[in-house]
Amino acid sequence: MDWCTWKYGSVWKDPMNYQNVSIIVVDDARLSCEVIRRALASTNYQDVRIANSAETALKMLHERPADVVLADWMMPEITGLELTDHIRQLDEENDHYTYILLLTAKDDIDSLEEAFSHGVDDFINKSPESKELLARVYAAGRIAHLQNTLLQTASHLTTINHKLEQQNSFDIHTGLGNRCYLEKQLENILKHTLARGGGASCAVVKIADFGKIADEYGEAAQEEITIGISKRLRQNIRPLDTMGMLDSGEFGIVMHQPDPSNCHAVSFKRIFQAINLRTFKTKAGNIPISAAVCISSVESAKNKRSATEIMDVMQKEIPNAFEYGNIYEVTELED
Incomplete structure (x- = not known):
């Protein structure tokens, strides 16, 4: 049973097409990546890429954008916040929106404000329960889909405006x-x-x-x-x-x-x-x-x-x- 069926029951038709949601999991801890991958696979997410470093994640994003990035906050060389800065720059260049969900044990206000100022969208405990993880990822996928639809619409409207030469x-x-x-x-x-x-x-x-x-x-x-x-x-x-x-x-x-x-x-x-x-x-x-x-x-x-x-x-x-x-x-x- 997937998360949406568990949450809403069979009377609610789930609009999310899990096959179309692209996810990248970024963590230098391979075990953590595997736990998250299995949880996502249990809900039929099929486009899940694993990166054991921020550098690998950025290479993946250059090759093909993602809808959702789940990244550990504390990683060697490039932290989750620094990775967020890079992703936001890529989003800007490509007219794309990536929902960024940080995995962290931090919960103090100063840390959260710092993360939001970098463009982080949401947080989840470093060792989340499966139901909470799937709920957060599901919401992230929907928001990313909506934002990218709006960006595509804005781009289309801009093209129309250019053609009309108003x-x-x-x-x-x-x-x-x-x-x-x-x-x-x-x-x-x-x-x-x-x-x-x-x-x-x-x-x-x-x-x-x-x-x-x-x-x-x-x-x-x-x-x-x-x-x-x-x-x-x-x-x-x-x-x-x-x-x-x-x-x-x-x-x-x-x-x-x-x-x-x-x-x-x-x-x-x-x-x-x-x-x-x-x-x-x-x-x-x-x-x-x-x-x-x-x-x-x-x-x-x-x-x-x-x-x-x-x-x-x-x-x-x-x-x-x-x-x-x-x-x-x-x-x-x-x-």
Whole structure:
């Protein structure tokens, strides 16, 4: 009996096709790898690769991507966190999403926060019970499938945008809408929430000294970074959130918020870290950048500003994000 049958019974039809879920197990302890492999095999996972080092796992990923990677945190030469950094770079280059599940005995808050900041998705005890392991892997496979479907859809939409050559509304290189497009989306959210309640959250992400990148590394590198930023932002916002380019090196995000009070710095920490913590790989080399994020919530019932006025305020306030804090909350829109 597989995990889903055990959990839900025969009346629930399992949508997961185990044959299509690609898994890599990474651990320098061969016994641990074998225990996990047998547990996965018992639930009919067929595409399971075993790597006894992070280097071997990376070679496997270069040859063929995986949906789920189960890796030991503490490994010689390359740790689980360092492996995560490499995988996230590969994901970015290949428009792919890999769900990373770390095997660890650590459970303190500092360690978990460090792991999440590197892009780890979940944790499980180093010696997990079979049912818990299979449940976590099952959820990981579903999430990876959903994320990769969304990435493929986004790529398809970008291709369509290029073909339509809607240069007045979309950037031809990134496929992102411009400020006019973002304002229309924000307007739609405000109309929707005025009738149904809730509000909108807005964010502006600005790259420091973006023009100097072209001066130092060339315009091609600047364009590669623009595309790289758009990819990272897409991977770190919700599927129904809208992202666009406000200006060179400046991006905007608008999202529906059932509860506007949920718009605070912690909510946008992952977006901030996605841009700042890893360098961008270009043909001119790996280039580090610094970005600041300006955020605010707009409660439709109290809002008296148009979408254009809201975006004007957000762009005007972004310098404060560099001066007072890398994630700056705008309070002017709450007046």
